[in-house]
Amino acid sequence: MSTSTTARQSALDLIDSRPLTRNQKNLVALAIVGNIAEFFDIFLIGFVVSVLTKPWHLTGSEAGIILACSGLGTVIGAIMWGRLADKIGRRSSFFWCVLMFVVFTVVSVFTPDRGWIMLAVLRIGVGIGVGGLNITSIPYVQEFVPAKQRGLLAGLASVFIPLGLFLGSLAQQVLGDNWRGLIALGALPVFLLLWLKFVPESPRFLQSHGREEEAREALAWALEMPADQIGDLPVVEHVEHASYSLIFGKYRKSLLIVTLGSFCFILGSFTIQSWGQTLLKTGFDKSDSQVGTLFMFVSLADLLGRLLSAWLADRIGRRVTMLVFGVVGAVGSLIIALSAQQGWGWQAFFIGVLIAMAFGDGAFGILNAFGSEQFPNEARSTGLGLGYGIGATAKVIGPALMGLMVGGTAVKQNVTLDAVFPAFILFSVLLVVGGVIYMFARETRGTSLDEI
Numbered sequence: 363m364s365t366s367t368t369a370r371q372s373a374l375d376l377i378d379s380r381p382l383t384r385n386q387k388n389l390v391a392l393a394i395v396g397n398i399a400e401f402f403d404i405f406l407i408g409f410v411v412s413v414l415t416k417p418w419h420l421t422g423s424e425a426g427i428i429l430a431c432s433g434l435g436t437v438i439g440a441i442m443w444g445r446l447a448d449k450i451g452r453r454s455s456f457f458w459c460v461l462m463f464v465v466f467t468v469v470s471v472f473t474p475d476r477g478w479i480m481l482a483v484l485r486i487g488v489g490i491g492v493g494g495l496n497i498t499s500i501p502y503v504q505e506f507v508p509a510k511q512r513g514l515l516a517g518l519a520s521v522f523i524p525l526g527l528f529l530g531s532l533a534q535q536v537l538g539d540n541w542r543g544l545i546a547l548g549a550l551p552v553f554l555l556l557w558l559k560f561v562p563e564s565p566r567f568l569q570s571h572g573r574e575e576e577a578r579e580a581l582a583w584a585l586e587m588p589a590d591q592i593g594d595l596p597v598v599e600h601v602e603h604a605s606y607s608l609i610f611g612k613y614r615k616s617l618l619i620v621t622l623g624s625f626c627f628i629l630g631s632f633t634i635q636s637w638g639q640t641l642l643k644t645g646f647d648k649s650d651s652q653v654g655t656l657f658m659f660v661s662l663a664d665l666l667g668r669l670l671s672a673w674l675a676d677r678i679g680r681r682v683t684m685l686v687f688g689v690v691g692a693v694g695s696l697i698i699a700l701s702a703q704q705g706w707g708w709q710a711f712f713i714g715v716l717i718a719m720a721f722g723d724g725a726f727g728i729l730n731a732f733g734s735e736q737f738p739n740e741a742r743s744t745g746l747g748l749g750y751g752i753g754a755t756a757k758v759i760g761p762a763l764m765g766l767m768v769g770g771t772a773v774k775q776n777v778t779l780d781a782v783f784p785a786f787i788l789f790s791v792l793l794v795v796g797g798v799i800y801m802f803a804r805e806t807r808g809t810s811l812d813e814i
Contacts, residue, residue, distance in 0.1 A: 376585055376592065378508045378810075382515075383586045389506055389561055393499040393519035396456070396554050400463055400492045402526035403548030407432055407485060409534045410541045412639040413650065417539075418476050425640065426762045431482040433632060433757025435489015440754055443494025444747010445606065448740065452502035453563045455494060455743075460554050463491025467548040488548075493754065496520060497747045500730050505566040505739075506584045509810045513680065516731040517672025521665065523726070524719075528661035534654040566739045566811065569595055609737075609745050616736035617749050619803045624729065624753025626796025627688070630695050630789030631723035633760035634660075634715055641782065646708040656712060663716045667724020675728040679807045681800055684725055684732065688797020691722025695790035702782035714786075722793050735806040742811075760789075 411425050420428075439459070447455040466487030473481045496519065504516045530544075537543045565584070568577035574595065582589040609617055639657060642648045648656070667687070674683045694717025701710035730750060737745030764785055 376587075377506075377581070378510065380585060382507070382511075383584065385586055386506055386584050389584070390503055390515055390518055392554070392557055392561060393503050394522050395557075396460065396499060396551065397496055397519050397523050398525045398529070399551035399554065400460070400495045400526075401523045402529050403463070403467055403488060403492070403545070406526075406530040406533065406544055406548060408637070408639045409530055409654070410544055412643050412653065413534075413539045413541050413544075414478075415640060415644070418478060420478060422764075423766060424478050426764060426766065428478055428482045428485060429637070429761035430758045431485040432489045433754065433759075433761060435486040435491075436493030436757055437489075437751050437754045438486070439490035439493025439495075440497050440747045440751030442490065442747070442751075444497045444743045444745070444751065446494075447498040447501065447743035447747070448567075451563045451567050452498050452505075452743065453558065453561065455498040456502065457555060457558055459491045459494040459498060460551055460558075461491075463488055463495070464549050464552045466491065467545060470548075471542050471546045493751070494747075496523075496730060497743060497750060501734050501742045501746070502564055504731065504734060504742075504811060505564040510808055511676065512735075512811075513675035513728055513731060513807065514672045516734075517668070517675065517727045520730060521668040521672050521727045524661040524664035524668065524723075526661075528658050528665075531654040531658040531661060535651060538650060565595075570740050606744070606748060609741060609748055613737055613741065613745055616745060616803075619799055620733040620736060620746065620749030621752045623684070623796050623799040623803075624733065624750045625756045626753075626792040626799065627691075627722060627725050627729060628754055629756035629760045629792055630691070630786070631719060631726075632757045633764055633785070633789065634698075634719060634723070637761060637764045638715055642708065642712070645702075645782075646711070648708070660715060660719050663720040664723050667720035668727030671725050671727035671729075672731070673727075675732065676807060679805050680728055680732040680735075681803060681805050683728055684800035684803075685797040687721045687725035688793045688795075688800075691718050691720075691725065692790040692793040694718030694721060695786045695793060699783045699786035699790065702780075702786075711782075718789075718793075722789075725796075732800070732803065732806065735809075735811070736803060739811060 407429065411420070411428055414420060415425060443455050443459055466484050470481060470484045470488065473484065499519045500516050503519055504512055507515045533544055533547055562580040562583050563576070565577040565580040568580060577595060578589050578592050581592050638660070639653050642653050642656060643650070671683050671687055694714050697714030698711055698718060700706065701714055730746065733749060734742050734746040764781060
């Protein structure tokens with residue numbers, strides 16, 4: 363150990379030994395608010411489609427295409443921004459994700475009546491911005507916080523995403539069938555660009571790119587202490603810059619786990635988010651107001667589930683948490699399937715939705731944070747973005763599959779519950795499989811990022 367290190371604690375020791383500072387909390391808050399604001403619009407499109415189904419005479423297939431295009435955008439965004447976050451930085455990628463999302467949202471407001479194709483195309487652009495935000499914000503937070511709290515603090519970026527669903531429900535209560543007004547609310551995240559001006563780039567990204575002094579200053583900002591009091595930075599072995607070929611060649615197992623695990627957990631939960639409102643409205647004859655109120659409870663269950671998974675991950679481990687949440691989420695999906703087949707009524711259907719979202723989607727409180735920990739510093743965002751992005755094809759497949767199964771024409775829309783049983787039996791099986799897949803991942807509870 364060098365003389366300077368004995369006089370001053372190393373950077374890692376300082377991060378792990380000191381309580382969270384105001385600046386570290388500010389960064390976590392930025393990630394939380396950013397994800398809430400961005401996913402507010404992703405959830406909102408489900409309400410918009412339920413409002414437009416009758417006046418636009420949308421068939422099941424057309425509604426499914428609109429919803430699937432949002433998912434397609436997130437696939438592209440996760441893969442693209444994951445790579446860029448390792449190339450241009452977490453902060454810069456965060457900025458461009460927000461800007462892209464806002465621009466495409468504003469343009470969507472001017473979609474002409476019955477312009478479902480234009481709306482679907484614009485949803486791809488919105489999804490690209492949204493898909494990158496969670497992928498960039500999680501490593502951004504992880505690289506500033508203590509290892510012993512990393513699961514919870516990084517998970518918080520995803521934990522409060524369901525508040526976007528709650529706000530979407532509230533917005534529908536206030537604006538009713540004013541779909542242009544609902545979409546316009548999605549431009550509010552523009553204020554995040556101002557907030558971001560006061561937060562530095564990730565120290566580990568800076569150091570991996572040879573910018574040692576900037577990395578030291580970023581750590582000093584996080585710890586709220588002079589830069590000259592920061593001890594030795596962790597040794598960074600400069601490896602081949604992150605690329606897709608590096609991920610496929612060197613980290614195939616990690617990529618496979620993140621890809622398949624993400625796919626299994628996404629398929630059922632995203633389909634509920636996108637089709638749940640329409641099924642309740644048309645399958646059970648619920649009003650817009652009733653659907654909005656019911657999905658406020660769904661958002662609360664989802665939020666509590668995500669918070670529980672993020673909290674448990676630092677206590678019982680990431681792998682066990684994912685397995686438990688997959689199995690319990692599968693039970694909820696099974697209840698949804700049986701309630702539709704047996705005619706148990708909307709109450710049983712809704713209870714199934716609550717359980718499936720609290721656990722199946724609640725697993726996302728740690729899912730992406732755990733996924734990012736399967737890759738080293740230099741390849742963290744690229745690996746997570748590629749794995750999650752490929753897995754997020756479920757966001758395209760799920761809504762489109764439901765749309766095709768629902769079917770119908772412009773004359774007879776035919777949005778019924780007939781497709782629910784086979785679809786949600788499949789989702790139930792996939793949630794169990796997803797939980798089992800994560801048992802093959804490397805357990806990273808309490809492990810320093812620099813040891814991964």
